Amino acid sequence: MAKVELKKLFKTYNKKIKALEDINLTIEDGQFFVLLGPSGAGKTTTLRCIAGLEKIDSGDVLFNDENITHDQPASRDVSFVFQQYSLYPHYTVYENLAFPLRSPMRKLPDEEIKNKVEKIAEMLKITNKLKNKATELSGGEMQRVAIGRALVREPNIYLMDEPLSSLDAKLRETLRVELKNIQLNLNATILYVTHDQAEATTLADKIGVLKEGKIVQIGTPEEIYENPNSIYVSQRLGSPKINILPGSLFKLDNNIPKIGLRPENIELGDGPYEGKIISIENLGSETVVAINFQDNEILASIQGSYKSSINEKINFDINTNKVLKFDNGDQRIHER
Amino acid sequence: MDTSRSYLEPSSFSKKMAAAIIIVYAVITLIPISWMVMTSFKNVDSAISYPPEVLFEPSLEGYVNLFTNRSRQSQEYLDSLPPPENWYEELVRSREMVITGPSKFLGRYSNSMIIGFGSTFASVFLGALAAYAFSRFRVPLKDDLLFFILSTRMFPPIAVAVPIFIMYRKLGLGDTHLGMIILYTVVNLSLAVWLLKGFMDEIPKEYEEAAMIDGYSRLQAFFKVVLPQAMTGIAATAIFCMIFSWNEYAFAVLLTQFNAQTAPPFIPTIIGEGGLDWPAIGAGTTLFLLPVMIFTIILRKHLLRGITFGAVRK
Numbered sequence: 001m002a003k004v005e006l007k008k009l010f011k012t013y014n015k016k017i018k019a020l021e022d023i024n025l026t027i028e029d030g031q032f033f034v035l036l037g038p039s040g041a042g043k044t045t046t047l048r049c050i051a052g053l054e055k056i057d058s059g060d061v062l063f064n065d066e067n068i069t070h071d072q073p074a075s076r077d078v079s080f081v082f083q084q085y086s087l088y089p090h091y092t093v094y095e096n097l098a099f100p101l102r103s104p105m106r107k108l109p110d111e112e113i114k115n116k117v118e119k120i121a122e123m124l125k126i127t128n129k130l131k132n133k134a135t136e137l138s139g140g141e142m143q144r145v146a147i148g149r150a151l152v153r154e155p156n157i158y159l160m161d162e163p164l165s166s167l168d169a170k171l172r173e174t175l176r177v178e179l180k181n182i183q184l185n186l187n188a189t190i191l192y193v194t195h196d197q198a199e200a201t202t203l204a205d206k207i208g209v210l211k212e213g214k215i216v217q218i219g220t221p222e223e224i225y226e227n228p229n230s231i232y233v234s235q236r237l238g239s240p241k242i243n244i245l246p247g248s249l250f251k252l253d254n255n256i257p258k259i260g261l262r263p264e265n266i267e268l269g270d271g272p273y274e275g276k277i278i279s280i281e282n283l284g285s286e287t288v289v290a291i292n293f294q295d296n297e298i299l300a301s302i303q304g305s306y307k308s309s310i311n312e313k314i315n316f317d318i319n320t321n322k323v324l325k326f327d328n329g330d331q332r333i334h335e336r
Numbered sequence: 337m338d339t340s341r342s343y344l345e346p347s348s349f350s351k352k353m354a355a356a357i358i359i360v361y362a363v364i365t366l367i368p369i370s371w372m373v374m375t376s377f378k379n380v381d382s383a384i385s386y387p388p389e390v391l392f393e394p395s396l397e398g399y400v401n402l403f404t405n406r407s408r409q410s411q412e413y414l415d416s417l418p419p420p421e422n423w424y425e426e427l428v429r430s431r432e433m434v435i436t437g438p439s440k441f442l443g444r445y446s447n448s449m450i451i452g453f454g455s456t457f458a459s460v461f462l463g464a465l466a467a468y469a470f471s472r473f474r475v476p477l478k479d480d481l482l483f484f485i486l487s488t489r490m491f492p493p494i495a496v497a498v499p500i501f502i503m504y505r506k507l508g509l510g511d512t513h514l515g516m517i518i519l520y521t522v523v524n525l526s527l528a529v530w531l532l533k534g535f536m537d538e539i540p541k542e543y544e545e546a547a548m549i550d551g552y553s554r555l556q557a558f559f560k561v562v563l564p565q566a567m568t569g570i571a572a573t574a575i576f577c578m579i580f581s582w583n584e585y586a587f588a589v590l591l592t593q594f595n596a597q598t599a600p601p602f603i604p605t606i607i608g609e610g611g612l613d614w615p616a617i618g619a620g621t622t623l624f625l626l627p628v629m630i631f632t633i634i635l636r637k638h639l640l641r642g643i644t645f646g647a648v649r650k
Contacts, residue, residue: 053545073548080549086542090564103551149550 001189002064002156003029004050009059011045011213019045021213023059027157027206030187032180034200036224036236037210043193044083046210047159050191052076063156074105079150081163087134087145094130097121097148106153120148123182140171147175151182158190164199176202197237201225209233231330234260240288240299247325249296250318256333260324263288266300271317277310291316369625376618383614397431398615400424402441402606402623406433441620444602449627450513451598452582455520459577460570462521463528464536468558470529471536472544482533485526493523494586501590511595516588520581527580528573535569536562571638575631582628599624 009023020042027033035043048054050061052073061069068076079100087096097117101108108116121127124144129137137145143163150158164172164179180203183190194200200207201221208218209232217224217233228234234242240263247256250273268289275293287306291298291314300316308314325333346354375383377394406428414434420426428435470478500519501510509515539562547557563570589601603620606613 051545051549053548072553073545074551074553076549077551078549080546082542082546084540084542086540086546088543088546088561099547100550104553104556105551149546 001029001154001187003027004157004189004191005060005062005065006046006050007060007062009046009049009061010057011042011049011054012057018213020049020056023213023215025208025215025218027189027191029064029189032183032188032190032192032203032205034204034207035191035193035210036195036197036200036207038195040212041210042213043195043210044161045213047080047161047191047193050157051078051080051159074103077105077155078157078159079153079155081147081150081158081160083162083165087137087142087149089133089135091134092130093121093126093132093134093137093145096134096145097130097152100149100153116152120152123151124148124178140167140175143167144175147179151186154186154188156189158188160190160192162194162196163192165194165196172199179203197239201237209236228260228324229332231258231260231326234324238262240301242324243298244326245296245298249294250320250323252320252323253325256325257328258326258330260326261298261318262322263299263301265319265322266298267317267319268300268302268306268314269316271315273317274313274315277308277312277314279310280306280308282306289314372618373622374618375614376622378615378618380613380615383618384611395427395615396424397427398613398617398619400427401613401616402619403439404428405436405439406431407436408433439606440602441599441606444597444599445623447513447592447596448582448598448600448624451516451520451596452578452627454513454517455524455581456574456577458517458521459524459528460532460574463525463532463573464563464566464570466525466529467532467536468562470533472541482530485529488522488526497587497590500587504591511592511597513596516592516596516598519587519591520577520584524577524580527576531573531576532566532569535566539565567638571635575635575639578631579628 004027006023006025009020011020012018023042023046025033035046037043045054049056052068052071056069059069060067063076088099091099094117097120098113100106101113101116117130118127121130124147126141126144126148129141129145134142134145143166147160147163150160164175167175176199182188183203192199192203204221206218207221207224209216209224211232217229219227221237224233225237228236231244235244243261243263245259245261247253247259249259252259273293275291275298278290278292278297281288281290282305286301286303289300289302289306289308291300293316327333374390374392376398377396378389378392379395379397382389382392383398404424409432411432414429414432417429417434420429425435469475470482475481504510504515504519507515509518543561543565544554544557547561548554552560583600584598585600588598592598592601599620603617603624604612606616606620
């Protein structure tokens with residue numbers, strides 16, 4: 001495994017469309033790094049640049065301080081899990097898993113290939129499918145084989161492009177846990193792309209937030225959640241979404257243009273503010289209540305269920321310590 | 337009313353109609369072929385008898401005549417010979433002839449094989465490489481080049497027969513296997529490039545990218561991953577190329593005489609006594625039909641689409 005560094009990476013498509021702008025980031029050896037951002041932010045492009053599938057305009061890619069910017073994909077020794085399954089349909093599951101080990105770069109003896117493939121198949125619980133054709137699998141099995149094909153060797157870095165996005169919710173959760181365990185066991189360096197915040201927070205050691213081809217913040221999941229440096233970053237994590245409200249609404253400080261208030265920092269039932277209930281959404285362990293307060297819609301989330309009805313008046317209070325303050329440019333105002 | 341079937345499924349009446357139309361069509365197209373096969377098993381007299389004989393006594397005379405050269409001899413000479421050694425000698429002698437040697441058919445037939453399969457392989461191989469390049473790389477003037485390639489088929493190939501004839505004579509390619517392979521490959525290549533490009537476009541590039549990351553060069557990825565998945569297209573293209581070069585007549589007449597003559601110009605020249613030897617011609621065309629038929633049947637399973645598709649989620 002390796003430390004991976006990107007330095008001043010620029011990439012445009014067709015000489016016009018800016019895909020990446022001045023990307024600088026370091027993924028430490030053994031780190032689970034998650035790139036978070038909406039589609040079109042440049043997450044996949046970043047992965048493809050590291051893998052060598054895209055030529056970059058300028059900048060450097062370093063593996064363990066060695067510059068590999070101009071190396072071919074094959075010689076970079078990285079593995080990639082694509083968003084699509086991309087199994088080789090004319091091969092069996094076994095042959096798919098053995099494919100990277102049989103490459104001219106490695107050419108391992110058959111016995112060793114067999115051991116490695118069987119080990120990885122066991123880990124991903126696909127041992128009984130090894131003889132199947134790749135086309136004879138369910139979606140979940142295909143994606144596990146695709147992940148297995150990446151994990152079967154120990155490359156410099158594992159690159160994963162929304163590997164779980166095509167799976168159903170239950171399988172996604174199972175595989176998410178498995179993936180984290182595998183990473184801890186192998187002490188693997190992983191760069192993982194997602195727009196799913198649950199994946200980002202549960203998997204990541206570090207999160208990098210991308211916006212329109214630029215990295216806007218890097219930090220641990222806690223830092224990104226508690227201490228976002230802009231409204232954009234604050235909206236990446238948290239469900240239900242953070243409330244962005246006019247700064248004057250709660251009369252905290254009239255010089256603040258905007259504030260961000262997470263739904264769990266609102267207490268219902270008692271307090272100085274009075275609003276009207278717009279909707280109540282019971283999610284089981286929590287309930288999301290939408291309140292109209294001086295023509296602003298505010299989402300509050302509380303533990304358990306909430307007994308009330310729509311259009312009823314409601315009193316609430318806010319946790320002023322947790323209020324995030326933003327300036328006119330949507331950037332965070334840090335208190336001194 | 338029958339409500340058990342789905343609205344999407346055709347009614348039993350339209351299914352029967354479709355079957356009837358297919359059967360009628362099949363019968364119409366198969367009549368000349370079956371007549372040809374029947375003729376090959378007739379003897380010279382019943383082949384030209386009027387009214388035509390549908391029921392006849394089968395004979396292998398056509399096939400014997402196809403493969404042998406014979407000469408007519410007097411009865412006295414025939415009587416002086418030792419008894420015939422095998423059935424075909426006996427058959428020939430009953431017609432008051434003796435076998436003087438094998439005919440040229442086998443040689444012409446193997447010329448057809450060499451030139452047909454050779455040019456098919458060359459067209460498909462070169463076509464696949466070109467199609468892959470056009471499909472994946474940013475080739476300058478791509479559309480113009482593709483149009484230029486297609487434009488070589490906008491006139492009948494025979495329109496350039498004279499220049500090619502002169503060119504081949506200068507280059508010493510006339511009446512050679514290599515010359516005919518090159519010629520048929522050139523004619524087929526535009527078809528191969530266009531057909532295969534369509535198939536290559538449909539293969540997601542993720543496969544090669546995955547293979548390249550797994551440690552293979554682009555060329556290795558092409559052979560290991562792309563070609564197996566293009567099998568459907570390759571099979572279809574190979575059949576088209578094979579049928580063209582196997583059946584081609586005009587250039588073969590013009591450019592070949594002895595060394596590299598293919599079967600099509602040869603078969604009609606099988607002349608019997610006092611007219612064409614129809615059973616022999618029938619036998620020649622029947623045998624001529626077989627390779628293309630077998631080739632198509634072998635590749636047929638690759639023509640069924642969908643066997644390799646589905647492992648990439650689109």
